[in-house]
Amino acid sequence: DTEVTQTPKHLVMGMTNKKSLKCEQHMGHRAMYWYKQKAKKPPELMFVYSYEKLSINESVPSRFSPECPNSSLLNLHLHALQPEDSALYLCASSQDKELAKNIQYFGAGTRLSVL
Amino acid sequence: QKEVEQNSGPLSVPEGAIASLNCTYSDRVSQSFFWYRQYSGKSPELIMSIYSNGDKEDGRFTAQLNKASQYVSLLIRDSQPSDSATYLCAVKAGYSTLTFGKGTMLLVSP
Numbered sequence: 601d602t603e604v605t606q607t608p609k610h611l612v613m614g615m616t617n618k619k620s621l622k623c624e625q626h627m628g629h630r631a632m633y634w635y636k637q638k639a640k641k642p643p644e645l646m647f648v649y650s651y652e653k654l655s656i657n658e659s660v661p662s663r664f665s666p667e668c669p670n671s672s673l674l675n676l677h678l679h680a681l682q683p684e685d686s687a688l689y690l691c692a693s694s695q696d697k698e699l700a701k702n703i704q705y706f707g708a709g710t711r712l713s714v715l
Numbered sequence: 716q717k718e719v720e721q722n723s724g725p726l727s728v729p730e731g732a733i734a735s736l737n738c739t740y741s742d743r744v745s746q747s748f749f750w751y752r753q754y755s756g757k758s759p760e761l762i763m764s765i766y767s768n769g770d771k772e773d774g775r776f777t778a779q780l781n782k783a784s785q786y787v788s789l790l791i792r793d794s795q796p797s798d799s800a801t802y803l804c805a806v807k808a809g810y811s812t813l814t815f816g817k818g819t820m821l822l823v824s825p
Contacts, residue, residue: 633812642803642815643759656812690758698810700746701766706758 603627604707606691612713615681621710623674623691631655631697632674633704634666635690643690649674650697681714688712717742719806721816729824734791736819738804741785747807748780748787753818754800762802763789794823 605624613619623632631650635643648656649668657666663685665677674691688711692704718741728734736750747766751759763778765771765787771778777790787806791798804816 642817645812648812688756688758697812700807700809701764702747702807703749703761703764704813705761706751709758711756 604691604693604705606689606707606710608710609708610711610713612715613678613681614715615683617681618677618679620678621676621689621691621712623676623693623707624672625693625705626672627693627695627705628671629693629695629705630671631694631702632668633692633694634674634676635692635706636685637688637690637709647676648697655697678712681712683714686712686714717745717806717808717811717814719804719814719816721802721804721819723817724820725822726819727822727824728794730794730796732794732823734794734798734821734823736789736791736802736804736821738787738789738806738816739785740787740804740806740814742806742808742814743785745782745785745806745808748778749805749807749813750776750778750787750789751803751805752798752800753803759803791821794821796823796825799823 634646647666667675691707750762765778779788801818805813
């Protein structure tokens with residue numbers, strides 16, 4: 601089973617709203633990732649958590665706030681987003697980000713629209 | 716700056732033909748190579764991983780790696796319309812995270 605579950609599948613929010621994206625995996629993976637993907641572009645890495653600690657922040661604006669409550673869960677808190685933040689947000693997990701043979705498995709994504 | 720280059724396409728092939736997707740990478744210490752398939756509006760799905768020079772086959776898919784030429788390819792035999800998607804090449808070097816190419820769109824016509 602290589603399932604990564606993301607909720608919600610779709611989200612529409614105003615620029616003053618606060619919302620959260622959720623991601624869950626039960627594969628025992630110790631690395632979890634958030635990506636942003638715009639149409640016809642490759643996934644763009646935002647954050648990496650390794651063993652529940654923030655390992656990489658790719659200079660993401662503070663209106664995006666990640667959280668890893670435990671080894672199976674990853675959240676992305678959203679506040680005061682801009683219309684240009686509309687995109688597909690992908691969560692991925694892998695066994696250990698340091699491993700050479702480190703396969704990342706992606707969730708189905710959350711399609712976010714900011715009005 | 717690590718770069719992964721792919722022809723954006725679209726690559727058009729008739730049903731039943733062999734589709735050949737190519738990828739070059741700049742970081743010589745890259746160790747792990749992945750092909751993901753992504754249907755429009757969906758998330759990337761792992762198709763193949765390859766770590767050693769040579770060929771790796773899985774069903775209709777064959778990944779080929781040549782580290783000396785810094786080149787990795789994906790062959791799809793007996794292409795089907797359902798193979799129409801964007802194929803993302805991704806490369807990992809050492810402790811770094813994945814670097815994705817921009818993807819090649821494949822169109823298989825019936």
